[in-house]
């Protein structure tokens with residue numbers, strides 16, 4: 001979709017066009033309400049600023065649309081398709097890595113009470129596993145900030161792709 005189409009579309013259609021970026025309706029609504037955008041750069045700047053307001057509640061809301069790292073997203077929806085693509089670097093044939101990620105995810109969920117979230121695009125399975133291990137040493141506050149930063153990165157990457 002072009003920026004022009006996004007600027008001109010009825011609000012409901014514009015919202016629908018960016019819903020796959022993150023499962024936080026307030027964010028999509030606020031971004032649509034901020035139209036028209038003079039450039040893609042200004043759209044991304046506003047999107048990032050709005051994402052900077054996210055808190056624990058927003059994080060938990062968004063996690064419903066993000067399968068665990070190492071688990072192939074099920075379903076045919078746009079989010080599932082995007083997740084599979086983002087996580088394609090995880091070598092599904094590497095059983096040891098798969099098992100290590102499963103154990104790491106379980107430990108993370110036990111410790112922080114939510115799914116481990118990381119911007120998977122551009123990262124190998126091994127890099128994500130080492131990030132998971134590193135972040136297990138975070139205190140809850142630190143980890144919430146890291147998880148929110150990863151959610152912003154995933155969201156902005158998806159938004160950029162929408163207008164690419």
Ligand SMILES: NC(=O)NC1=NC(=O)NC1=O
Nearest residue numbers: 069083086117118119120
């Ligand atoms: N638990 C996750 O981190 N999931 C994901 N990270 C991504 O970049 N895409 C996902 O689905």
